[in-house]
Amino acid sequence: MPPSQAPRRRPAPTAPAPTRRVAPARGPVRARASRAPGGEAETAAAPVAVVTGGAGGIGRAVLARLGADGWRTVSWDLSADAPGAELALVADVTSAASLAAAAAETEARVGTPGALIVNAGILGPVAPCWEPGEAEIRRVLDTNLLSAFLTLHAVVPMMLANPAPALPGGGRGRIVLMSSVQAKEGTPLSGAYAASKAGLIALAKTAGKELAPHGILVNAVTPTVVRTAMERGIDPARRADLLARIPLARFLEPAEVAAMVSWLCGPECSFSTGAVFDLSGGRATS
DSSP states (O other), rough: OOGGOOOOOOOOOOOOOTTTEEOOOOSOOOOEEETTTOOOOEEEOEHHHEEEEESSSHHHHHHHHHHHHTTTEEEEEEEEEEEETTEEOOOTTTTHHHHHHHHHHHHHHHHEEEEEEEEHHHHHHOBTTTTOOHHHHHHHIIIIIIIIHHHHHHHHOOOSSSSSSSSSSSEEEEEEEEOOOOHHOOOOTTTTHHHHHHHHHHHHHHHHHHHHHGGEEEEEEEEOOSHHHHHHOOOOOHHHHHHTOTOOOOOOOOHHHHHHHHHHHHHOSSOOSSEEEEESTOOOOO
């Protein structure tokens, strides 16, 4: 039977761990068309994308966009309510053990990740940087920065085991770290948040250099305020101050963040790594 007529086989489903809530699959598994060496079309399994914080506003938009792009989408979040995910796993991104379990289950159920979007994060206290207590500061740094290291620890070894090329655009993987414009300019009353997001920029630059020889691209995105539930919870005076900083005079839409992530994970992004991509509406120009 020629490759173009070969039936596609799916792995036998396995039951989820009894202690973990798993959202049902949403829609059929997609496949991407490729070319056999002789020029005949063949069908390859769709690549897998993991999004941490997939139950939040940005995470949901990214899952939806990547799903539309043909990725098999997986959410790792404290909540399994991630409508755009084919598979939603409950995972604590501040726990290495929890992330290791999520990585193993992801690989068993849908395959090895070809893309990782490190998106989980919290705002933290709104106060001068010397005022918050140790517990508040550690909570922000653990959720926003430590979690990125732990997530890379869980996923990068799997990506390194991918064949090359494993993705339509070549290479073994794509990693996107969700930083913030506050990491680039600093924002009064957001010391822990800004510092944690600045750490993600440094991590993207470092990991980008380390993983480039292995065909894995690592980049950071620096959004301004995004119109999500997190934005709606900002104090009105604080919200007005943040809006006044944006020359385009509006906040960012989740779909606009997702569009940037889509490009960074797609075949047209083939020579950018260790870079920082701005989504600030003109607020930051360097």
